[in-house]
Amino acid sequence: MPMPTPDESPQLSAIDYRQLLDEVGAFVYTTDAHGQYTYANQLVLELLGNPPLQAILGKSFTDFVDIGEAGATLRETDLRVLRDGETIAREETNYIHATGESLTYWSIKKPLRGADGAIVGMLGISHDITAKKRLEDKVRQQKELLDAVLDNIPGLVYMKGANRRFLYANQHLAKMFGRPVDQIVGRLDSELMPPDVADAFWQKDLHMLATGEHYAGRESMFDATGQLRQFWSVVVPWSGFDGMPALIGLITDITELQRLKDELQRQAHTDSLTGVANRRSFFERAEHEFAHSRRHGAPLSLIAVDVDHFKQINDEHGHPVGDLVLQGFVQCCLDQLRAQALCARTGGEEFCILLPGVPADAAQAIAERIRTAVAAACLSPEHPALRVTASFGVTGLGPADPHFGAVYSRADRALYTAKQQGRNCSCLHHASEIATSP
Ligand SMILES: Nc1nc2c(ncn2[C@@H]2O[C@H](COP(=O)(O)OP(=O)(O)OP(=O)(O)O)[C@@H](O)[C@H]2O)c(=O)[nH]1
Numbered sequence: 542m543p544m545p546t547p548d549e550s551p552q553l554s555a556i557d558y559r560q561l562l563d564e565v566g567a568f569v570y571t572t573d574a575h576g577q578y579t580y581a582n583q584l585v586l587e588l589l590g591n592p593p594l595q596a597i598l599g600k601s602f603t604d605f606v607d608i609g610e611a612g613a614t615l616r617e618t619d620l621r622v623l624r625d626g627e628t629i630a631r632e633e634t635n636y637i638h639a640t641g642e643s644l645t646y647w648s649i650k651k652p653l654r655g656a657d658g659a660i661v662g663m664l665g666i667s668h669d670i671t672a673k674k675r676l677e678d679k680v681r682q683q684k685e686l687l688d689a690v691l692d693n694i695p696g697l698v699y700m701k702g703a704n705r706r707f708l709y710a711n712q713h714l715a716k717m718f719g720r721p722v723d724q725i726v727g728r729l730d731s732e733l734m735p736p737d738v739a740d741a742f743w744q745k746d747l748h749m750l751a752t753g754e755h756y757a758g759r760e761s762m763f764d765a766t767g768q769l770r771q772f773w774s775v776v777v778p779w780s781g782f783d784g785m786p787a788l789i790g791l792i793t794d795i796t797e798l799q800r801l802k803d804e805l806q807r808q809a810h811t812d813s814l815t816g817v818a819n820r821r822s823f824f825e826r827a828e829h830e831f832a833h834s835r836r837h838g839a840p841l842s843l844i845a846v847d848v849d850h851f852k853q854i855n856d857e858h859g860h861p862v863g864d865l866v867l868q869g870f871v872q873c874c875l876d877q878l879r880a881q882a883l884c885a886r887t888g889g890e891e892f893c894i895l896l897p898g899v900p901a902d903a904a905q906a907i908a909e910r911i912r913t914a915v916a917a918a919c920l921s922p923e924h925p926a927l928r929v930t931a932s933f934g935v936t937g938l939g940p941a942d943p944h945f946g947a948v949y950s951r952a953d954r955a956l957y958t959a960k961q962q963g964r965n966c967s968c969l970h971h972a973s974e975i976a977t978s979p
Contacts (some may be wrong), residue, residue, distance in 0.1 A: 544546055561819040568646070568667040574618045574660060576601050607638040611925045622650045624665050633667070645674040693821060697772075697792040700779070703750055705729050705743060708787060713794075719765025738762065749778045750786050759795075771799040787873075812886040823885030823893055825943070829943040830883075830897045834938055841938040842904030844894040845952040846874070846911075849964040851890040862921050868927055869920030877911045893952070899970060901937030907968040908933035916965060930965035932956060941973020948972075 553561070555636060562569045563583040568579040578597045581589070589605040597605070604610045611634070620725040621627045628651040636643050646667040653662040671789050685850060691698050694710040700709035710725040718733050727961050749756055756776040762971075773793045781787040784937035818826065827843075848854075848870060853861040867890065869977040874884050874894065883895040894911075896904050934956025942948050955970040962968060 562791055566668075567672055568665070568669070570665045572601070572619075572623075572663045572665070574623055574624060574662055576616070576663065579662060580604075594780075595743075606635070608635040610639055611635055617916075618650065619663065622652050623660055626652045627658055628652070632670070632674075633791055641673070644669060645671045655665050658866070658897055678831050695793070697790075697794070698727075698793075699790045701730065701746065701788045701790065702781070703786045705739075705746075707729070707733075717764050733763070746776070746788055749776060749788060753778050760792075760969075767886075768796075770794055770796045780884075798830070815886050816953070817871055818883060818885035820885065820887045823883065823895070827893075827949070828881055828944045830895060831938065831948065834897065840900040840946070842896040842899045842901050842910075842966075843903055843936055843948050843952040844908045845896065845934040845949070845956040846892040846908075847932050847956055847960065847961075848890040849932055854927070854929065858924060858927065862924065862927075866920045866927075869918065870915060870929065870931065873915045874911050877907065877914055882907075893949075894917075901935060901969060904937065905927070905933075905935045905967055905969045908935050912965065932959040932964045933967035934946055935957055935967055935969040942972060 559582070561808060563935055566584075567584070568585045568587045568588065573579050575772060577599050578601065580592060581597055585950050586592060586594065586597070588601075592605075592949045603615065608718060615633070615635075615936065618629055618631070618633075622629055626648070630647075630649045632645060632845070634643060634645045637796070647666065647670050649665040650665045650701065652660045653664050653787075654678050655661040660705045668756055688711075694711075696711075696714070697714040697717055697858045698709070698711040699707055702708050706727055706729055707725050710722050711904070712722065713723055715722045720733075725733060726771045730742060733739070744865075745756055748754070755778070760772045760774045761769055762772065771794070773795050774790060775792075776788050776790045779789050810818060812819045830841055830848045849867075851863065854866055871884065871886070871892070874892065878884060878894065881897055882899075883897075885893050885895070887893045894907075894916070895908065899907070912933055916928065918929070920925070920929050921927050933953065936951040936955055938948055951972065958970070959966050959968040
């Protein structure tokens with residue numbers, strides 16, 4: 542069917558146009574050059590309180606509706622249209638004092654010109670976008686609220702898509718990467734981390750995306766300042782927007798917690814006065830070394846040491862000096878030992894030195910070296926005349942030793958012999974000697 546030409550289309554009367562304008566769903570009005578109504582559609586009349594059209598002619602919006610200070614802005618805008626001929630399209634929010642309502646419009650105002658081009662009035666079309674605006678405000682507030690929660694929980698939160706790109710990052714994660722959030726969102730994980738690290742994470746991610754399983758585990762990573770940090774990471778698969786799979790991650794920085802745990806563990810294994818291993822830690826490590834030497838047929842020696850007449854030192858110089866002597870004594874021992882040796886305080890003034898890989902004869906030579914160094918040392922600088930000696934019981938692991946306790950007992954007996962022999966000496970008990978003697 543051929544389309545009618547403009548000339549053939551039915552002519553609309555002024556009344557028809559008015560009815561049409563009442564139906565457009567927007568506020569439509571015209572004013573004269575002074576900003577006073579010359580026409581208003583039904584919606585405008587309803588807004589003004591339903592006066593007849595005749596009653597509003599020659600009057601302006603603010604004659605009907607009190608919008609307080611916003612009235613000045615409104616008049617200023619109208620002036621720009623009526624005086625300067627500008628077309629203005631902008632959002633306007635009017636607080637209606639009578640109802641306490643705040644209404645927001647998207648308003649277009651343009652000058653109406655006469656045949657000579659002079660401005661004779663203004664055409665205004667406004668859409669009520671209050672509901673849309675309220676919805677936007679609500680969404681914005683909810684986003685701000687969510688951001689406040691996610692940025693203030695003490696954790697690194699992110700969302701990553703199945704394409705390896707970050708969909709969300711909170712401020713803590715941004716700080717860890719040393720970049721603003723908008724430089725993280727949309728980026729590939731491999732752009733933010735060393736590729737091998739990103740690939741290792743991605744392997745885990747792939748598994749979760751494929752199986753829907755959750756992940757929880759410890760991870761470590763360098764932060765933006767180059768510090769190695771420890772994390773507890775929990776990752777949960779999510780079906781995502783429009784069914785696009787994604788992963789939600791919550792990472793807790795446990796660096797400090799781990800440091801405290803390590804420190805507590807160190808303290809639990811260390812003698813607080815001398816800084817060497819304590820008795821419990823010594824026996825744990827000794828059992829381990831015993832088993833290792835057995836398996837590999839490697840030598841293992843033990844030196845049991847006791848400071849001579851230590852009670853006398855305490856009695857003559859006081860307990861604090863006794864403490865200093867113990868610390869100085871340990872330093873003397875350590876100075877003579879290699880890193881593989883384990884020096885431990887097993888009692889008040891009793892020490893043990895475990896020597897993995899060292900045969901008994903060589904262990905006695907080490908004991909002698911320590912003994913000579915201790916006897917020559919000044920262990921308490923405030924008492925230069927104070928001389929300290931120690932006795933040493935030495936033994937090596939024997940084929941018949943059923944457990945480390947047997948080695949320890951033999952070293953202890955060797956130490957007793959050294960004490961019996963007048964102190965400040967070392968005594969070696971070979972495993973074979975003990976096996977043959979009752
Ligand atoms: N200053 C100090 N003294 C300690 C500590 N632990 C134990 N002692 C003291 O060490 C002394 C050990 O004395 P004894 O077991 O009689 O041995 P000794 O005097 O060294 O004599 P012999 O071993 O036979 O040469 C005691 O006086 C304990 O009070 C400590 O941490 N600091």
